Amino acid sequence: NTLAPAHPLSSGTTASSRLIGAYQGTRQPVTPVWFMRQAGRSLPEYRELRVGTRMLDACLDPALASEITLQPVRRHGVDAAIFFSDIVIPLRLAGVDVDIVPGKGPVLSAPVRTAADVDALTAVDPASLDATAFAPIIEAVRLTTAELATLGTGDTPLIGFAGAPFTLAAYLVEGGPSKDHIRARTMMHADPGAWARLMDWTADVTGAFLRTQVLAGASAAQLFDSWAGALSLDDYVTHVAPASARALSHVRDLTFEVPAAELTEGDDALLPTSRNVPIVHFGVGTGELLKAMHEIGADVVGVDYRVPLDEASRRLGHVVPVQGNVDPAMLDAPWPVLEAHVLDVLGRGASAPSHVLNLGHGVPPDTDPAVLTRLVEFVHGL
Ligand code: CP3
Numbered sequence: 001n002t003l004a005p006a007h008p009l010s011s012g013t014t015a016s017s018r019l020i021g022a023y024q025g026t027r028q029p030v031t032p033v034w035f036m037r038q039a040g041r042s043l044p045e046y047r048e049l050r051v052g053t054r055m056l057d058a059c060l061d062p063a064l065a066s067e068i069t070l071q072p073v074r075r076h077g078v079d080a081a082i083f084f085s086d087i088v089i090p091l092r093l094a095g096v097d098v099d100i101v102p103g104k105g106p107v108l109s110a111p112v113r114t115a116a117d118v119d120a121l122t123a124v125d126p127a128s129l130d131a132t133a134f135a136p137i138i139e140a141v142r143l144t145t146a147e148l149a150t151l152g153t154g155d156t157p158l159i160g161f162a163g164a165p166f167t168l169a170a171y172l173v174e175g176g177p178s179k180d181h182i183r184a185r186t187m188m189h190a191d192p193g194a195w196a197r198l199m200d201w202t203a204d205v206t207g208a209f210l211r212t213q214v215l216a217g218a219s220a221a222q223l224f225d226s227w228a229g230a231l232s233l234d235d236y237v238t239h240v241a242p243a244s245a246r247a248l249s250h251v252r253d254l255t256f257e258v259p260a261a262e263l264t265e266g267d268d269a270l271l272p273t274s275r276n277v278p279i280v281h282f283g284v285g286t287g288e289l290l291k292a293m294h295e296i297g298a299d300v301v302g303v304d305y306r307v308p309l310d311e312a313s314r315r316l317g318h319v320v321p322v323q324g325n326v327d328p329a330m331l332d333a334p335w336p337v338l339e340a341h342v343l344d345v346l347g348r349g350a351s352a353p354s355h356v357l358n359l360g361h362g363v364p365p366d367t368d369p370a371v372l373t374r375l376v377e378f379v380h381g382l
Contacts, residue, residue: 087163229285305360
């Protein structure tokens with residue numbers, strides 16, 4: 001399953017970028033930087049484009065989704081685009097009646113609370129999510145990667161993403177946002193069989209969404225398990241990690257041919273001629289889970305702002321590239337405070353094999369975009 005030669009990774013367009021290099025474990029002379037939720041309400045050009053269009057409709061409009069994805073690359077000069085979509089899109093395409101309520105998040109008309117609810121949901125075959133169902137996603141990714149190839153140095157990768165099964169199941173079972181995800185965590189123990197069926201189905205649906213983005217042109221993938229921090233390590237390992245590994249299995253077999261130019265240096269007989277598509281795994285409040293989150297088959301671990309990167313790297317045995325973890329609360333602090341914090345994050349990130357600078361969670365909607373631009377310039381100028 002080697003990605004076709006026209007894929008940006010196989011053609012070499014993005015393979016030698018800072019981002020992909022760092023994700024593969026090679027420390028870069030200039031630390032790559034991008035921001036979770038870089039496309040969104042912090043940008044006036046985003047708010048303008050979104051007027052009159054509901055969030056999920058915007059995600060399914062290829063031209064609009066592509067344009068929104070590109071806005072932060074043009075404005076900030078970040079080292080990656082992240083596909084503008086939402087973790088609930090594959091659920092919606094599988095027929096789940098879910099909407100995103102402004103200021104609140106995903107809300108379902110019919111939460112999945114009982115074994116019968118799980119059976120009704122999982123009666124939809126994840127394989128029905130084929131190229132036809134995902135057509136708007138494929139089109140949006142193609143438009144985006146074609147345009148990225150013409151911007152700046154032409155090597156900016158697109159990161160595809162998906163929600164991890166637990167975070168999606170938390171929305172499915174709760175029916176909306178929740179603080180402690182108690183109903184989802186209860187089902188896990190009250191009916192482990194129904195829970196496992198729910199998780200496997202969700203893994204295949206979200207895995208298909210991720211695979212679609214990579215095949216269409218994304219050069220890396222990020223799995224968001226935003227709410228995994230609600231779990232004990234035991235529950236994570238027993239009831240969640242197998243489904244997350246299953247979701248990643250949909251992209252794990254995808255490899256890209258190493259561009260010939262990279263193979264010319266010396267004794268390349270020993271160098272592999274194909275490489276995995278790099279996968280980042282991120283969660284919030286997951287300091288206790290970092291090692292387990294790596295072990296499901298991720299290449300890079302995204303760290304939230306609660307655990308310093310040197311400590312995160314220690315927990316990962318100092319062998320795993322890390323991404324993070326500027327505290328989003330610092331973005332509105334006076335510049336010298338933010339600058340000192342960023343230098344501290346970079347210093348601690350040096351204890352991992354390689355580091356991609358990011359926030360510890362998404363860009364807050366009221367962030368001054370000029371601060372993000374300045375931060376990118378600062379990191380690139382070091
Ligand atoms: O990071 C990016 O720039 C890419 C786009 C992206 C969005 N959602 C766009 C979005 C990504 C990667 C996501 C993932 C996502 N969606 C997660 C995991 C990441 C995380 O933040 O922990 C989660 C938990 C969701 C579910 C979700 N969607 C929430 C909680 C919300 C916020 C609701 C609100 O209005 O406050 C959304 C909506 C959403 N997804 C917005 C964007 C830009 C805001 C909607 C808008 O602009 O009207």
